[in-house]
Amino acid sequence: MPAARRNSGRVLNREWRVGASHALYHEPGTWYHLLERFPGAFFDRHGYVLFRSEAAFVNCPYLSIGEHVNVRDGIASIPQYTRVK
Secondary structure (H helix, E strand, O other), rough: OOOOOOOOOOHHHHOOOOOOEEEEEEEOOOOEOOOOOOOEEEEEHHHHHHEEOOHHHHOOOOOOOOOOOOOOOOOHHHHOOOOOO
């Protein structure tokens, strides 16, 4: 059986006790699939941004939302970013 992935949104959500219903990971923090359940969170290797509602997600000026979500300067550039490590 392969080792559990540590670098996944689901694992970090649980490990860091974020409480997101939908958790997505991207190491550099610049590209994500769309969040579908809220609260939702984007994770990178050092921290996360939690969106408590769909409105908070779609109205976040740091996100470019289309078919996917692009974060030009990475999620660490978002003021609500929580650094964990």
